[in-house]
Amino acid sequence: MTELHDASGSSPRYTPLRARHEALGASFTDFGGWQMPVRYTSDLAEHHAVREAAGVFDISHMAEFTVRGADAAAYLDHALAGRLSAMTIGKAKYSLLLAEDGGIIDDVIVYRLQDDDFLIISNAGNRDAVREALSARTEGLTVTVDDVSDDYALIAVQGPAAEQILTEVAGIDEVSVPWAEQKYYSWASAAYNGKPLLLARTGYTGEDGFELLVASADAEALWDAVLTAGESRGLVPAGLAARDTLRLEAGMPLYGHELSREIKPAQAGLGRVVVADKERFVGKDAVTPAEGARVLVGLTAEGRRAGRAGYAVVDADGLVIGEITSGALSPTLGHPIAMAFVDPSSTEEGTAVFLDVRGTRIPATVTALPFYRRKK
Amino acid sequence: MTDLTTLKYSEEHEWVAADGQTATIGITDFAADALGDIVFVELPAVGTELTRGDVFGEAESTKSVSELYAPVAGTVTEINQAVVDDPALLNASPFEDAWLIKVAIADGALDGLLDRDSYIAITKG
Numbered sequence: 212m213t214e215l216h217d218a219s220g221s222s223p224r225y226t227p228l229r230a231r232h233e234a235l236g237a238s239f240t241d242f243g244g245w246q247m248p249v250r251y252t253s254d255l256a257e258h259h260a261v262r263e264a265a266g267v268f269d270i271s272h273m274a275e276f277t278v279r280g281a282d283a284a285a286y287l288d289h290a291l292a293g294r295l296s297a298m299t300i301g302k303a304k305y306s307l308l309l310a311e312d313g314g315i316i317d318d319v320i321v322y323r324l325q326d327d328d329f330l331i332i333s334n335a336g337n338r339d340a341v342r343e344a345l346s347a348r349t350e351g352l353t354v355t356v357d358d359v360s361d362d363y364a365l366i367a368v369q370g371p372a373a374e375q376i377l378t379e380v381a382g383i384d385e386v387s388v389p390w391a392e393q394k395y396y397s398w399a400s401a402a403y404n405g406k407p408l409l410l411a412r413t414g415y416t417g418e419d420g421f422e423l424l425v426a427s428a429d430a431e432a433l434w435d436a437v438l439t440a441g442e443s444r445g446l447v448p449a450g451l452a453a454r455d456t457l458r459l460e461a462g463m464p465l466y467g468h469e470l471s472r473e474i475k476p477a478q479a480g481l482g483r484v485v486v487a488d489k490e491r492f493v494g495k496d497a498v499t500p501a502e503g504a505r506v507l508v509g510l511t512a513e514g515r516r517a518g519r520a521g522y523a524v525v526d527a528d529g530l531v532i533g534e535i536t537s538g539a540l541s542p543t544l545g546h547p548i549a550m551a552f553v554d555p556s557s558t559e560e561g562t563a564v565f566l567d568v569r570g571t572r573i574p575a576t577v578t579a580l581p582f583y584r585r586k587k
Numbered sequence: 588m589t590d591l592t593t594l595k596y597s598e599e600h601e602w603v604a605a606d607g608q609t610a611t612i613g614i615t616d617f618a619a620d621a622l623g624d625i626v627f628v629e630l631p632a633v634g635t636e637l638t639r640g641d642v643f644g645e646a647e648s649t650k651s652v653s654e655l656y657a658p659v660a661g662t663v664t665e666i667n668q669a670v671v672d673d674p675a676l677l678n679a680s681p682f683e684d685a686w687l688i689k690v691a692i693a694d695g696a697l698d699g700l701l702d703r704d705s706y707i708a709i710t711k712g
Binding site: 238249250253254255256258452455456515516517519539540542569 | 621623624626647648649652674
């Protein structure tokens with residue numbers, strides 16, 4: 212047996228929670244140069260736990276940047292595709308860092324901490340590229356960008372029981388906004404054992420949940436406290452395998468799959484993230500995709516055999532009309548799902564196509580994203 | 588419980604149990620664990636002629652796809668429909684309930700396969 216699809220890397224890095232993962236019996240995988248838990252026991256059990264109760268994920272590999280100074284808001288309007296200056300303190304916003312040619316350097320979440328103080332969370336694998344781009348765009352502005360990734364751990368608690376569990380975590384207090392009043396895509400400040408803790412109601416699973424930013428030195432204690440509080444409510448530690456199937460069901464893009472330097476935002480369905488009427492921002496002049504450029508769609512199929520990243524999408528005549536970027540047998544829905552870039556002529560919902568699964572043609576249907584939407 | 592030291596192994600993580608001219612083939616617990624939760628298995632038709640090293644099927648987990656390589660040459664005489672119907676058997680019982688195929692083999696078909704100790708050494712590589 213040989214792995215057809217597996218990641219590999221060199222000089223791996225570990226998060227502050229490495230010893231915890233090892234003690235829990237995690238299997239590790241390379242992700243963006245980091246050795247991360249891919250699963251603790253079962254991908255499927257971890258996936259279902261997040262949908263039905265809660266899961267806790269170590270996402271400390273992700274990168275954090277602070278953006279501070281009198282011109283911070285104006286700087287972000289220039290450096291990123293969205294209008295971050297319009298965001299009020301306490302809110303978070305999904306945005307894109309574009310290259311001059313309109314390609315995507317990374318997708319990020321921006322949190323407005325104060326009028327002139329923002330936090331950006333970006334993908335681990337793009338940390339260097341993001342730092343370089345952010346630093347290169349400060350010219351002439353009173354703003355300082357710092358890469359603070361090594362100072363912090365990030366722990367995601369996701370699932371319908373997440374809020375209840377977090378209210379019961381020993382050591383978390385001084386919560387600035389009552390739990391139930393914390394809105395999706397907002398943040399609150401708190402203390403964990405007297406030290407600063409940022410509670411962001413964001414996530415990458417399609418469920419309600421929080422991402423907890425804590426000093427690296429306090430990560431193990433907070434991880435333990437979350438597990439202790441969550442145990443009786445069905446919370447389990449969950450790895451990257453479950454995270455990937457959860458985000459895929461939720462129709463959320465993964466950099467390197469649905470997003471890249473070669474993809475323009477509108478192709479990936481992220482046109483709404485770009486505020487094109489802004490006077491100027493990096494990438495503005497080239498942000499419109501070329502005529503005929505492929506567009507991201509959802510695909511569903513029957514049976515149990517999934518299309519995978521890189522497999523061709525073909526029409527009834529066998530002509531290649533697109534390529535899958537992510538695909539799996541959906542644990543929640545029980546049938547194969549995929550995201551794929553396809554020719555503009557094949558993007559309409561209900562269009563019948565075929566997945567070329569290693570030589571076998573499997574019928575599939577173009578479907579609106581997301582595949583899964585949680586009940587409010 | 589199968590005595591794992593009586594099995595032969597391939598470097599591609601298949602196991603072989605020989606009984607006269609019949610070899611039963613499966614994948615090891617190491618392979619099943621590495622794949623994660625297995626959700627799809629494809630096996631060949633009975634009567635398929637296999638040469639050593641041929642791809643005889645596939646196992647898919649939520650995360651990845653692996654091809655299954657014939658550790659011995661021979662003719663497929665039986666497939667395990669239970670594991671096709673319930674691929675999770677491969678995670679639960681790789682050496683017993685989740686055998687994959689039975690193959691009619693000729694003398695010497697097992698030559699060159701690994702014993703338990705040699706195989707374990709590879710997985711610790």
